[in-house]
Amino acid sequence: MEYPITFTLNGVKRSVSVPADRYLLEQLREMGCKSVKRGCETSGCGLCTVWMDGKPVLSCTVLAVRADGHQITTLEGLQPEAKILGGYLADEGGEQCGYCAPGLMMTLLAMEREYPDRAPTEAEIRHYLEGNLCRCSGYESHIRAAVAYFQDKREVK
Template identity: 60%
Template structure:
């Protein structure tokens, strides 16, 4: 089936099978930050944004993107690099395999929640599994990043 959607701000057309998941489609289109980790919608590695909201692309049929906006880490390089600096400074990147999905959710959370508590941060990021870090360094990075972003927003208002 032929479909059309926006991928990282660019209109694309693709031929998809009825059973194809969004994860496979975006990887075929060159978005290799989106990874397959568990195939059970439990790890968060395949997180993309569908119309600005994080979804697990391993559990979304590709045809659901018809006429919609899909964003991967490749479409958020500036923002990802900015948060990545906080992650690296806190030692939270470890092997880096989980980082793309984790970063997608952190950036979505920063847009969606205003001044989240530590519990709200943990709840928002609960679906992102990391086998290396133990999460404390990642949590420190998220809190510092959100504090800086809040200060920057406060200075513009």
């Protein structure tokens, strides 16, 4: 059984028909959003993080039909910011295989919006990133990159 849904994907209204049991992860990849990665598929790794109405959700466990009427954002829709944040990750040696990077960046860019007036502390960043796993690193390069990114962004405001 398929259901018609309409949602906004990266600023563009899209209407599609989706099977009742399809997850958003699958739907977004089929619609060309290859930044959305598949990892555990059990809400445990953060690789599939996208935004629903500006808040991070794990697309591997959100049914596609739930996107109906909502705004969905993937890293494809945040390219200028992603490029800047990606530069910080590269500078700190945090890019490595890169498989976790889109989910990590979606989480950090959401965090940025939750701290409009100050840079979050390192402890706050570590807490916020608890759900984003990386098989390559000990996370130190990610944390250094995030701290530097938030500090620099706040200084130029």
